[in-house]
Amino acid sequence: MTDPRYPIGKYIPQPFSEEQKNKWLLDIHFLPEELERAVNNLDEAQLHTPYREGGWTIHQLVHHIADSHMNAYCRVKLGLTENIPTIKPYLENEWSLLEDVGKLPINISITLLHALHQRWYYCMKDLTIDQWMREVHHPERNSNFSLWFFLGLYAWHGKHHIAHITSLREQKNW
Numbered sequence: 001m002t003d004p005r006y007p008i009g010k011y012i013p014q015p016f017s018e019e020q021k022n023k024w025l026l027d028i029h030f031l032p033e034e035l036e037r038a039v040n041n042l043d044e045a046q047l048h049t050p051y052r053e054g055g056w057t058i059h060q061l062v063h064h065i066a067d068s069h070m071n072a073y074c075r076v077k078l079g080l081t082e083n084i085p086t087i088k089p090y091l092e093n094e095w096s097l098l099e100d101v102g103k104l105p106i107n108i109s110i111t112l113l114h115a116l117h118q119r120w121y122y123c124m125k126d127l128t129i130d131q132w133m134r135e136v137h138h139p140e141r142n143s144n145f146s147l148w149f150f151l152g153l154y155a156w157h158g159k160h161h162i163a164h165i166t167s168l169r170e171q172k173n174w
Helices: 018-039 058-081 099-103 106-124 147-172
Strands: 135-138 143-146
Touching (some): 018 106, 018 147, 058 099, 058 106, 058 135, 058 147, 135 147, 143 147
Antiparallel strands (some): 135 143
16 A cells, blocks of 8 residues: 555655756646646635645645745755755744644645746756756755755655645545
């Protein structure tokens, strides 16, 4: 049985290739539309259903994607403009409990994602291989990560959470 925490498996970094770059860039570009389709016609009770035992609700997932991808966009911009900047980690579980996540409808975060992903896609679409290999430092992991690694990670991240939603919909016959 598939682990409900990782319905598409864990992220596996890939070596740089133009083909992989184009695929991941499209994943970033089209995530907001895919997310909209995944939550289409869900009612409030469904949106407040956890995708797994002890997991976030669909409502929290949508807001989490926006929070996470805003941070990722800033990390990419920092990596492009500074020499191995130290990025700021954040407590995503704590963010999921804040008032904006609890009270605002998901369409606010979906709208934000549409604009954010346009900016993010256009920021990255014409990067050179040297730019993709630029790094940021992650203090919690005490490691450097390339922008290429982040592109793959966040392309995966969006699909990962969409799969949480679509798996729950299949399981519940929604």
